[in-house]
Every structure is written in C-alpha cells, then in structure tokens.
Amino acid sequence: MAHFFWTVLLPAAVLDLLLGDPHWMPHPVRWMGRTISVLERLLRRLFPKTPAGERGAGIVLALALPILFGGGSALILWGLGQVSPWLSWVVQLWFTYQLLAARSLQKESMAVCYPLKKHDLDGARQAVSRIVGRDTQALDETGVAKAAVETVAENTCDGVTAPLIFLFLGGLPAGMAYKAVSTLDSMVGYKNEKYRWFGWASARLDDVLNFIPARLSGLLMCIGAALLPGCSGRHAWKIFWRDRRKHASPNSAHTEAACAGALEVQLAGDASYFGKVVHKPTLGDPIRPVEPEDIPRACWLMYATAALFLLLFAGLSIWL
Template identity: 90%
Template sequence: MSHYFWTVLLPTVALDLLLGDPHWMPHPVRWMGRTISGLETLLRRLFPKTPGGERWAGVVLALALPTLFGGGSALILWGLGQVSPWLSWVVQLWFSYQLLAARSLQKESMAVYSPLKAHDLEGARRAVSRIVGRDTQALDETGVAKAAVETVAENTCDGVIAPLIFLFLGGLPAGMAYKAVSTLDSMVGYKNDKYRFFGWASARLDDILNFIPARLSGLLLCLGAALLPGCSGRRAWTIFWRDRRKHASPNSAHTEAACAGALGVRLAGDASYFGKVVHKPTLGDPVRPVESEDIPRACRLMYAGAGLLLLLFAVLSVWL
C-alpha cells in the first residue's frame, strides 16, 4: 500500500492539480453517461412497464454499470501488466486522475468569481448556470456567490474526498466503480415520475457508498477550517454537528454544513428549479452575508480537506 500511495495516488493528485478536466479530452464519466443511456433504453424495453418491473430494471442497471467499469478496468490493468508494468502504471495513473475534480471545481467556481468581482452580474449568472441545476436568471450577486459556494462544498465529497478514498482502498477498479455509481445517481437517481422506481437502486447504492465519505469529508473540512485564515474551525464543527442531517439525502448536507460554519454564512434554503420554488432547510448562521470572496475561500477549504486526507493516507501507508 505504501508503494501505491507514493507511485500512483500522489501523482494522480498532482495530475489533477496540473491538468484539471479539459473539455476536449475523452473522459470516463462521459463513457459512463452514454452507457447508462443505452442500458436504460434496453432495460426499459426488456422489463415490464410496471413499478415492480422498473424497480428490477433499475437494480440490474445499478449492479451492471459499476461491475462493467470496475471489473473492466481491473481486467485491462491486468492485461497491460502482462505486457509491461510501466504501461499498466501509465494507464492506471491517467484514468485515476480523471476521477478527481478538485481543479475542475476550482476552475468553474472561479469562472463565477471573476465576473462577480467585475460587477458583471449577467456574466456571473451565465457562469454559475453551468455548474448548478437551479434557475439563475433572477439571482442577485449574493445569490450567485452562494450558489457557487454551495457547489464547491457539496462536490467536495463526491468529486474529491470519496474518489480519493476508493482509489486508496482499491485502486483504479474501486475508483471506477464508485464513479459509476455516482454518475448513475446524477442521471437516474431522481424522485420524479420517470425515475421514482427505475432510479431507486442507483440512489440507494450511492447513499451507501457515500455514507462514510460524506461524514469524513465534513470532519476534514472542520479541521481544515481551523488551519485557514478567514475560517473558523470551532464554528465549522458546531454547525456541522447541528445541521449535517438537514437534508432529504442522508449524505448531502455534511460538507455544506461544515463549509457554512467555517465561513460564517448561511447556505442552502429555498431555490427555484424550472420555475418552481423548492423549499429546503437552511444550513449555518448568517454571521455575515455571503460575498464573492467566499468562493475562493470555499476552494481553499476543499483543498485543505483533501490535503489532510492525503496526510492521513501517508501515515496509513507507512503503517499498513
């Protein structure tokens, strides 16, 4: 495990920080998305169009995709290893890096920060609309900054901390399997008429895989807040412990609550989706209003949490 940490996991993080996610580059998540769409069409055709039939079709999809990408990547690495260990290492490193999204989160959120600082509200609204699902046309500067901060906080778990955990525990195959489940949840894990039954298994599997990473992510952000200027570790812990369960999902509020406490702002609350207001609990106390500078602060908090996790992995890699 020590060898893997120093020769694969750390270079994986370095590649993410260096390259991010160029839009022109082929990406495994895009392959997963196309595979999900194709399998959904096939399974809906094969299974009865009843709640029970849709639920079983969704179970097959939820098991098939992580098996395909996790097992497939394990088989590919084994085959390449028979040819050349160096070739296997390069492929593992390249695809492992693509499972991380720290640099991408920073880049997309800072694309919101720049027009906000220039008082270009329309430009900021356009930029934030690319990273959130809510309606952005009527957001003021505070609302835009808040949406960007929430995106960084929420995705710290499934875009950074959780992939690192699965990569550390099981290498590229485990990381691919996790990302497959995460992509499934983002595409079919909705409680609407179309996916209420079909997406049930994907949503539950995502809840299970993120149960520990979400809570660890919140704790890491609390610790990171204690190390960063402009953040409060004590307040982060208080709000994290108080508000971490204030979400319909068992995992979604942990990192947002920690971030809200660290920054001394109030996050979440009501939001408009496709013209309909959705009522949600608020996270944190409004010690002060959300401001544009909270976007880079949230990014630094994300990096601090990831850095602390890597430090933990370094210690474990020596012991195990």
Template identity: 60%
Template sequence: MILLHFIPLTVGFFLDLLIGDPHFLPHPVRLMGKAIELGEELMRKLFPDTERGLLAAGAVLGILIPLLTGAVSGGILLAAYRLNLWLGLFLETIMCYQILAVKSLKKESMKVFDELKRGDLAGAREKVSMIVGRDTEHLNEEQVAKAAVETVAENTSDGTVAPMLFMAVGGAPLGFFYKAVNTLDSMVGYKNDRYLFFGRFSAKLDDVLNFIPARISALLMVIASMLLGMDWRGAYRIFRRDRFNHASPNSAQTEAVCAGALGIRLAGDAWYFGKLYPKKTIGDGTRPVSWEDIRSANRLLYGTAFLCLGVCLVIGAIMILIMMGVG
C-alpha cells in the same frame, strides 16, 4: 504488488492539481454518461412502465454500470501490469488522475466568481448552471454565489475525498466503481416524475457509498479550516447542529462545515425543473453570501484534499505493516 496503487494515486493527485480536466481530451466520465443514457433507454424498453418495473429497471442499470466500469478498468490494468510494471503504473496514474476533479471544480466555480466580480449577473447565472442541478435563470447575485459555494462544499466529498479513499482501498478500479455510482446518481437520482422510481436504486447506492467518506470529509474540512485560519469552532458547531439538514444523509455534512467556517447560511428552498422544493437552511448567516466566499470555499477544498492525501498515505503505510506482519 497490490499496494502499488498508492504511487499512481499520489502522482495522479498532483497531475489533477496541475492540469485539471482539459475539455479537448476524451474523459472516461463522459463515456460513463453515454453508457448510462444508452442503458436507460434499453432498460425502459425491457421493463414495464410501472412502479415495480421502473424500480427493477433502475436497479439493473445501477448494478451493471458500476460493475462493468470496475471490471473493464480492472481488466485493462491487470493486462498492463502483466505486460510491464511501468506500463501498469503509467495507466493507473492516468486513471487516478481522471477520477479526481479538484482543479476542474475550482476552475468551474471560479468562472462564477469572475462573472460576479465583473457585475455580470446573467453571465454568472450561465456559468453556475453548468455546475448545479437547480434552475438558475431567476437567481440573484447572492443566490448564485450561494449555489457555487454549495457545489464546492458538497463536491469536496463527492469529487475529491470519496474517490481518493476508494482508490486508497482498491486502486483505480474501485475508484472507477465509485465514480460510476456517483455519475448515475447525478444523472438519474432525481425525485421528479421521470426518475422518482427509476433512479431510486442509484440514489440509495450513492448514499450508502458516501456515508463514511462524507463524514471523513467533514472532519478533514474542520481541520483544514483551522489550518487556514478560518472559524473552525464555528465550522464544528454548525457541523454538529446542521449536518442532517438535507434530504440526503450525506450532502449537508460538508456544507455545514463550510457554512460554519465562513459564517454564512447555505441551502434553503430551491427550484428544480420549474418546481419549488422546500429545504432546511444550513448555518447561521451572520452576513450575506458574497462572491468572495466562492474563493474561500475553494481554499477549504484544497486544504481538505491535501489532508485526505495524507490520510490515504497513512492507510497505505498501515496496509504495508499488516502485510509485513502476515508475511
């Protein structure tokens, strides 16, 4: 019974590719976001507004939200499977589908592609502002394209490979646990005045959970670049050289592969909340970043996603063999 989650994972993967994330349907990540907002408000009231108080408040929130998310999803699935096997499989399939974000990432980034292709820089800035955390109102065409490519590259790990690996190990509940940590980091894991201390625990926990998946993602992306006829040698070379050119120990892993595969330069200084943050660059930049690179980054995303599904199924086969041996 414990290995049944590989069926929902596989079906959920293809459901995500087919229908993505329709905005008119309720989504658990939006509920997580609301819970984080309410939890932050409560924690700030319960703990003193000091460095130690904010660190403690953020840690409590960073522990409670993922645990509650995993426990609730796990409880629902446990009850469903006890009632009826098919009901359990159906609910877990829907959960796995909702955890993944392959098609939605492509769809949102391709909106930026479409605006740049039309020559509408203002529209492209607006569309890219929906998928990045940086200030976008003064970006030029190349900077907008670069921001979109970086988002696709980074989220190839965060939104695809990492949740799939967690679901392969522990089903939808562990996938939701990971998704809650990732959502916390995206909402409170900033190094600005408001979240420098409050968001530190969530940011560090996200770094820990993504440490192995980010590196698996990068290696799968190198393989995908080879299968897609891209510069896989350049991808591996830039990965080896620039994979730590980021404040996060994980974000540059896939960005470096993407930059090398496409022959472009990513990262560099960026504005956040009206403040310029100096950043190292990633890649050699043999040519300027263009809107066509957004489409190429999405090809890498899809290729990596399918390779990851294969890895997950191999994990499942190994687990079955181990259990048969124990039995």
C-alpha cells in the same frame, strides 16, 4: 494499498492540481454517461412499464455499470501488466488522475467569481447555470455566489474525497466503480415522475457508498477550517454537528454544513427547480451575507480537506 498510494494516487492528485480536466481529453465519466443512456433505453424496453418493472430495470443498471467499469478496468490492467508493468502504471496513473475533480471544481466555480467581481450578473448567472441544477435566471449576486459555494462544498465529497478514499482502498477498479455509481446518481437518481422508480437503486447505492466518506469529509473540513486564514474552525465544528443532518439526502449536508460554519454564512434554503420552488432547511447562521470572495475560500477549504486525506493516507501507508 501503500504501493498504489505512493506510485499512483499521490502523483495523480498532483496531476489533477496541475492540469485539471481539459475538455478535449477523453474522460471516463463521459463514457459512463453514454453507457447509462444506452442501457437505460435498452432496459426500459425490456422491463414492464410498471413501478415494479422500472425498479427492477433500475437495479440491473445500478449493478451493471459499476461491475462493467470496475471489473473492466481490473481486467484491462491485468492484461496490460502481462505486456509491461510500466504500461499498466501509466494507464492507472492517467485514469486515476481523471477520477479526481478538485481543479475542475475550482475552475468552474471561479468562472462564476470573476464576473461577479466585475458586477456582470448575467455572465455570473450563465456561468453558475453550468454547475448547478436550480433555476438561475432570477438569482441576485448573493444568490449566485451562494450557489457556487454550495456546489464546491457539496461536491468536495463525491468529486474529490470519496474518490480518494475508494482509490486508496481498492485502486483504480474501486475508484471506477465508485465513479460509476456517482454518475448514475447524477443522471437517474431523481425523485421525479421519470426516475422515481427507475433511479431508486442508483440513489440508494450512492447513499450507501458515500455514508462514511461524507462524514469523514465533514470532520476533516472542520480541521482544515481551523488551519486556514479567514475561516473559523470553531464555528465549522459547531455548525457541522448541528446542521449536518438537515437535508433530504443522508450525506449531502455534511461538507456543506462544515463549509457554512467555516465561512460564517448561511447556505442552502429554498431554491427554484424548473419553475417550482423547493423548500429546504438552511445550513449555518447568517452572521454575514455570502460574497464573491467566499467562492475561492470554499475552494481552499476543498483543497485543505483533500490534503488532510492525503496526509492521513500517507501515514497509513507508512504504518502498513
């Protein structure tokens, strides 16, 4: 654990900070997405088209993907280690770096911020539509900025800090298994007619794996807010404890509530999906409206939270 942190995880975090996620590179998440699509078609043909049959097929998928990618990566690393420990290290470093998404989140959210600052609302709507699932055509400038801030805040956990935790605890195989579950949830974990039963197991497994990371991430984000200029640690703490359970998901609101408090804005609330308005509770107090500058502030909060996790892991590594 300690050796992996110093030789792989910490350098991988630096690589993510420097390189981000170039779109031309092969990426394990894209491999996972293609595998999910193939397995979904296969399992839907093999299992009965009933709620029980679809749930059974979804359970098989939810177990198969993390075993395939987690176990497969462990097997590959073992084989590479037999050839050369250096080759095994290079592969571990490369794929560990690709499981972290901090720089990618910053890049995609700042692509929303830049047109907003130029009052290019159409460009900002188009940019934010690439990172959110809601309808964006009718959003005003405040709505676009709020959607980008919410994306950074919510994905701080499943895109950055939760992968850090699983990688620290179990190396690349655990990180791959976690990312497989997270990708499953993003692709099939919906409560609509198509995935209500088929995606049930994937959504529940994602809830279980993120239960502790979401809460730790919210707590450390509050500490990060106290260290950053332009953020309120006191208000982050207040809103985190008050609003962190105000979401249909048991985990999604923790970092979002901490971020809303830190920025002293109100996030979440009603949103439109595929032309249908979904009523959701708000997080935070509307002390001031969300503005474009809140997007880079949310990114700094994300980085501060990740840095605090790395400091915690460094301390644990030294102690161990």
